[in-house]
Amino acid sequence: MAFSLATVLATASILSFFALIPRAASRDILSLGSSLRVESYQTNILQSSDGTFSSGFYEVYTNAFTFSIWYSKAANKTIVWSANPDRPVHARRSAVTLRKDGNMVLMDYDGTVMWQADGNFTNVRHAHLLNTGNLIIEDSRGNTVWQSFDSPTDTFLPTQHITATTKLVPTTQSHSPGNYIFRFSDLSVLSLIYDVPEVSDVYWPDPDQNLYQDGRNQYNSTRLGTLGNSGILASSDFADGQPLVALDAGSNINRRLTLDPDGNLRLYSLNDSDGSWSVSMVAMSQPCNIHGLCGPSGICHYSPKPTCSCPPGYVMRNPGNWTEGCMAIVNITCDHYDKKSMKFVKLPNTDFWGSDQQHRLSVSFQTCRNICISDCTCKGFQYQEGTGSCYPKAYLFSGRTYPTKDVRTIYLKVPIKVSVLGVVIPHSNVFDSVPRQLDCDQMNKSIRKPFPDVHKTGGGESKWFYFYGFIAAFFVVEVSFISFAWFFVLRRELRPSELWAAEEGYKVMTSNFRRYSYRELVKATRKFKVELGKGGSGTVYKGVLEDDRQVAVKKLENVRQGKEEFQAELSIIGRINHMNLVRIWGFCSEGSHRLLVSEYVENGSLANILFNDKNNILLDWKGRFDIALGVAKGLAYLHHECLEWVIHCDVKPENILLDENFEPKITDFGLAKLLNRGGSNQNVSHIRGTLGYIAPEWVSGLPITVKVDVYSYGVVLLELLSGTRISELVEGSGEVHDMLRKLVRMLSDKLEGKEQSWIDGFVDAKLNPPFNPVQARTLIKLAVSCLEEDRSRRPTMEYIVQTLLSADD
Template identity: 65%
Template sequence: MAPIFSILHALPFLVLLPIIAMSREILPLKSSLSVDDYQSDLLRSRDGTFSCGFRAVYDNAFAFSIWYTNTASETVVWTANRGRPVHARGSAVTLHKGGALVLTDYDGTVVWQSDNNSSDVQQARLLDTGNLVMTSSTGMIVWQSFDSPTDTLLPTQHIVATTKLVSANGFHDPGHYMFHFTDSSVLSLIYDDADVHDIYWPDPDDGLYQSKRNRYNSTRMGVLHGNGDFVSSDFADQQPFSASDRGSGIKRRLTLDPDGNLRLYSLDSSNGDWSVSWVAISQPCNIHGLCGPNGICHYSPAPTCSCPPGFEMNNPGNWTQGCKAIVDTSCSVAQVQSVRFVHLPDTDFWGSDQRHVDKISLHACRNICESDCNCRGFQYVIREGTCFPKSFLFNGRAYPSHRSARNMYLKIAGSTNISGMLVPQSNVLDPRKHSRSCHQMDAKTMVPFPDVHRTSQGETRWSYFYGFAAAIFTLEALFIATAWFFVSRWELGSLEIQAVEQGYMMMAISNFRRYNYKELAKATKKFRYELGRGGSGIVYRGALDDGRAVAVKMLENVRQCEEEFQAELRIIGNINHMNLVRIWGFCSENSHRMLVTEYIENGSLANILFDGNILLDWRRRFNIAVGVAKGLAYLHHECLEWVIHCDVKPENILLDKDLEPKIADFGLAKLLSRGGSNQKVSRVRGTIGYIAPEWISSLQITAKVDVYSYGVVLLELVSGKRVLDLAESSGEEVHVLLRKLVKLLASTLLNGDEPSWIEEFVDCRLSGQFNHMQVRTMIKLAVACLDDESSKRPTMESILQLLLLADESCSSNVLR
């Protein structure tokens, strides 16, 4: 019986044996972690604190992450591919022989890779600190995850001038909150999206001196110590922010949460739960963007979001989208819509002041806002006669008591019925349960505001309620000293502008953002260097303050209102593909509408293929055909928002320093009005010679219009000649010539008499140096793309598959 009992005792160990065998500390060169075995194929730190591998973010979607192993929810502290999950089958992360750690999707697409420059890499290792490192043969670290944090800092991890924390939203994508050093070397919390870029911690209503910060210090470095101290180079007298349970032996993390607050968490090792041991902002209503556009944050007594009278929620359950006017008062209806103003006492929408006017009456201030259709409301300080018209209502906040000097007057349509609508007010003693609270938000959108709990050592920590009470006491003291308040407000105006401008310059390279006209005029040296012009506008070369070379397109024929223009730009700004020109941002100021994109060194395919001194060999031409197909396939089939380019042509295909293609001007069909001043632009989107027949016939427009234009580009790549030039030399209309050419090519392909005429059709400058099968494939695809019936044309996805198949089949062949 003894042997039987021994086997029974050993069974649990035998079950765990495969997991133990596959979990390891080191990933050797040329080995992988597979998503198919995500539960067991892991890296684990030597002490077992951290694990690294694939984590499910939602159904059939995974991210390559690092997490605390023994916590209740296995808290993630770093993610490589946040915002771009991989499939649940076939994805892997591999340490390649060349020294890069590469994450690939099920189809082999590279989703993420380490940015180290060393080829002398021997292994990847997960350290006990939670740092994933790659080491050389000498043991030197050549890459580490600590240098590219996501939303969390771990003990011993530094935040420096080149790093930042970015919050996550409910869909595991980067959110709008950032934590990094500004140009003034001040470590700050910042709200950032296409419309707003605001610093909200340190409190902008206080000076840096009051916030105990040093401006323009010599270094930019912060670090979380294991004992719970967080120190930074800008902290006055190097006094740290300390955890309430300060001491060694506790596992910690500093996280920028989805609600925009920075919290230090301590782990209770007995149950795996986290508790908050320090918080940056004790009053949640001070966090910018919490209640979205037009929303107001107040205390009743818990932090609560409400819409002001005349407004309603954009998306019930999601306060980040804020409120919208029940009746529109925008400039498009301003001339036919009467307006009135609702008084919101003790309320302000911080920032977005159009200007401030001193020593005028309330009536005069009202007239300023009423006469400007872009004014959404105004703040008026009665004792000083100061007027602050506002172009955008954001960061709405109701202050306690009626002693506040802040009075907001909100513009609404005269026809709006606001009877029964309450004015949001703050009252920490209010026992009523409010109808709209921040806890009413979708759990995927915003986490609840966590309180600070009692430690296991019995130390008492602050809860938000007591924080609110202390804040009210402080505010009342400030209101007594009203003279000091107004002096501070006067000084704040210039500081706000300076802070915002500096914040713009420190924006991360990867973020789509809004530029002002002054910035772009400076970048382009007052629009001096013209790169080209077309039906959509003129393009200028420029350089931003951070050294990036950019192209600035000054758009023409934009007829959309401001809201529609920015909504379309948010869609376009989220598009990112290696064969699409990256859009960095935009300008929408007065009558100016501009796009800011990356600068592509070699200009357009048209300049090189038809007019340039560079001769594109066959390999380059085929690669360009494949790259353009990849970009269009992404727009048509992979974007969350379906995008049709509507103007595919060699002029809109740019070539970078390696002659890799990038498609420009995608999405402009969304932004531009139909028609234009350029004579080659038809009454709809497109350019003569490349427009599909359905444009002219006023039939339904689908992605197949881009397929038609791509077919023309294929013919031009093979022949080296413009179809317009061929039409002019033959004296025929271009669409007639294309029909004849397609018919001839189709007939020749069918007859099989190919070698002789292919030699004649291919660009003579190649001197016969081309791949016969690839040429034949491109011509067959061009014929299919140029079918008059859109339903018979192939999709860009199938075109790409055929090109890749031809590339694989011919990779071993010698050019003839």
């Protein structure tokens, strides 16, 4: 009797709890003129009539949302399609609307259109989420005028057609597109492609075999594939129509075909009882055959798990993130190249696939060696004994050692002065080249962590149920207490979790942002021994972390925020990642200590190179133009692409650092007040700045907007062009702003004239070879527009980037 009473009370408490929760709108139709709003993202959703799929706003991280479709019963709501995977919208005032004109539009907080459907929208009736997971827009006759199946992101669903125009691109954990593509190739072959600016090549089907050996049709112009409900992947290029079949082939299983961030294509099956996914088919059984897995110059090998390593003479470019690969300890350039100062390191059973400068047949080893050592652009060569095949390499991509004793050998070129004694050469110690069986349950759990999709629920729910049931029975605990306990359990169940891969795959690390102890940084900087520079925000010291990463550690001064506010702002800064922004690795907040840990940038500041007469580095015209473009890209990212507006407020040559390739990286961008994207903040009026670079509205006490950075950027352009400090460039004894205003007026007048020779006198006379006059005029014109007194007339950084790109040779 007690047991029955406990059960009844527990059940009643649970039902009463769920009665208090706002019921999600289980509609599958979005009518004309209706909207889904981000503020009610948990309840205001579409759901297919059978409950399999849901669509609405999905929180990818704090205050950032995508408009997506997901499996309703999957743990952590596995996304299968997103309208804006790499351009999230804000948590307030964002909405997706089926407009009266029939178009479906996703708008950000400020009305900016972030995405819209593409089609011929006449007589539209409604949008409809089907049981297949396809979101369609129908007209009054029932015809589909647009469907999400035509624009997949990283997943194909059963019955969805793979066509000549559709493709999959993975979404990384930083919510940016990955380097892999799944689509039909130019030969009408369904392929996996590694695609980066330097190379683009197919790695599935196996490029070392011909199409016939890979089981593909060589002469075929049809491009059509589909994933069947029973787990059969068919394609027009499969030889003899032989499909790929899932291990659990059969009906009544929810499936998805996903291109994961590690470049592998996997077919997943959903366990409806606990919401977990299992892998039932995988394209690449050997992960090291995935191109680019370890990044440029990295080598993938089995020990016995797939592992990334750098070859001798190379170090990891970004510790913790193998997608960026390795870089040479000493970079070999064609300036003052001396082949006598080079040597080769032998890497047995190793190859960097593709990127061959040439292919020479039947040549001696010495001939092949001489070809590479005589060419300053050659990174190394592959030589095959017996055949005499010689492959000099222009790049080092897709490196791997072979799990079989292959005859391929790479000879890597490094300077003689680089010691490789004692350096472990990557090699594979597993020689079973083809796994006999795909056993998805024997995965190493540590490999599952980087892939956030699927959650393994605990087995104690029934214990909690009866435990609280008996508590309710004997102590007549209030219903709210039971409800709270169940709510706690559910919160644990729905916590963001992690996807596991089919095999012990590549471990992706996308963020190293962390908190450091003060003791760690004292040790890293050797008690703050080497000072790199000092500015208004603090002093910067050079340091080396325990993983041998060189870093810059800034001791911040006059930090007024409390500990929690300081850490909250840094959590935003830590997510900012752009090639033209100095990467922030972490922070320290102990007692009165406030420190920032960022990447170390080799060539120091632009100011030191431009204005220091003792510096023997002279930037040529291309270098200066590239710096102007890179700085513009970095500021455009801060102003327009971050989920929080970041205004730098102190753009100047001292805060522009140059890496080993003289690529600019803006520093100190996170030290100004962060603005919400809702507009200017009245509290941000006098943050900081440097005389000569400060916009005139600061003097008058107007609220600060992104246009102050545009003004400062204009001053930097003039300094890049002339090679002279702005304080020295403007003539006269008046205020810097007044003299700068006169200079701008003079340049504006000259730009309107037909005479062009004055540009020769303005551009730095030290430039050799000569500058590009068209680009110089473009930069001067941009500088003049950036230095407009009226900030509303200054261009945006996005416009500046586009202008520079159009002028770039």
